[in-house]
Amino acid sequence: MSTELLAVKRRQSKTQRRRLGARYNQNGVALLFLAPWLIGLVCLTLGPMAASLYYSFTDYSILESSRWIGADNFVTMFTADPLFTQSLKVTFIFVFVSVPLKLMFALAVALLLNKGIRGLGIYRTVYYIPTLLGGSVAIAMLWRKMLGGDGLLNQLLAMTGIHAPDWVSNPKYSLYSIVLLSVWQFGSSMIIFLSGLKQVPPEYYDASSVDGAGKIGQFLHITLPVLSPVIFFNVIMQTITAFQSFTQAFIISNGSGGPVNSTLMYSLYLYKKGFSFFQMGYASAMAWILVLLIGIFTLLVFGSSKYWVHYEDGGK
Structure with a gap:
């Protein structure tokens, strides 16, 4: 009996080793395919984030060694930097004006395209092109020329007898020229809204x-409630994107945030602190404040969703 038991145990041991070996091989193959992503995550995301967190508590100018100063960068931001407050103000105005306008415009166009018109694919492509091109430097430069004092818009208005101001150089209107450019890039939200509208039951x-x-x-009591999860998704994504807006403000203001700091977006001021004034520690601290702001607003939207987002299973 002892010999038979020993043979059974040996067979079981061999079977377990084979299973472990097969599992190890499967995990090894999976890790091999995941390796590029994992390396990118560690080297290009987690590593820089950890370095940025450390530098946010230092006085670091790139040209000299970093010096630990604790929370001085954060204290200076909120107590002795008026441009920090101005950049927050400009960014909040931009977010709270551009995001609702973009989503309303995108939804309006999606409703029009949902009527079953011919050549729907062509219209989708045409309306999506601004989203692909709108964030480019070339489009921002073209936009600045078009809205300038002698730009195309003012020339058209002059033909009707209207003498319009320089929309880019006038501090009263300069930020809203960037808002208009942002609203013009409504294509991605429109495509998502259109997909959501296709899911509304005709009955x-x-x-x-x-x-x-x-x-x-019907729009208020059927379309909006059924579409609310899609609206929720678009609000989250567009809010995050708006807080990080940089290229348009940089190009339209020639990198200055002017006139009179009226287009000094938060990301633009962060860039100037880091790469114009070489205050990399201060810029790192600003970056973490931006992360915190985006997180807070995202949590607020998630928290409010139980009051207005409706799902098919009846949940909120």
């Missing part, structure tokens, strides 16, 4: 028509 509208509901009532 909802048929039943409401029988009950005497009009187009406005």
Whole structure:
């Protein structure tokens, strides 16, 4: 009996080793395919984030060694840097104006394209092109020329007898020229809204028509509730993107944030601190404040979603 038991144990041991070997090989293959992403995550994301967190507590000018100063960068930001406050103000105005306008415009266009018109694919492509090109330097330069004092817009207005100001150089309107450029890049949100509209059951509208509901009532009580998860997604994504807006403000203001700091977006001021004034420690601290701001606003949107986002299973 002892010999038979020993043979059984040996067979079981061999079977376990084979299973472990097969599992190890599978995990090894998986890790091999994941290696490029893992290396990128560590070297290009987690590593720089850890370095930035360290430098945010230092006085670091790139040309000299870093010097630990604790929370002085954060204290200076909130107590002795008026441009930091101005950049926050400009960014908040930009976010709270551009995001709702972009989403409303994108939804309006999506509703028009959802009517089953011919050549829908062509219209989708045409309306999506600004999203692909709008963030480029060339488009921002073209936008600055078009909205300048002698630009195309003012020339068209002059033909009708309207003498318009320089939309880019006038501090009253310069930020809103960037808002307009942001709204013009509505294509990605429009495509997502259009996909959501395709999922609204037609029988909802048929039943409401029988009950005497009009187009406005159907939009308010059927379209918006059913589309609310899509709206929620677009609000999150566009808010995060708006907080990080940089290229348009940099090009339109020639990198100065002017006139009179009216276009000094937070990301632009962070860039100037780090790469113009070589205050890399201060810029790192600003970057972490930006992360905190985006996180707070994202949590606020998530927290409010239970009051206005409706799902098909009846949950919120």
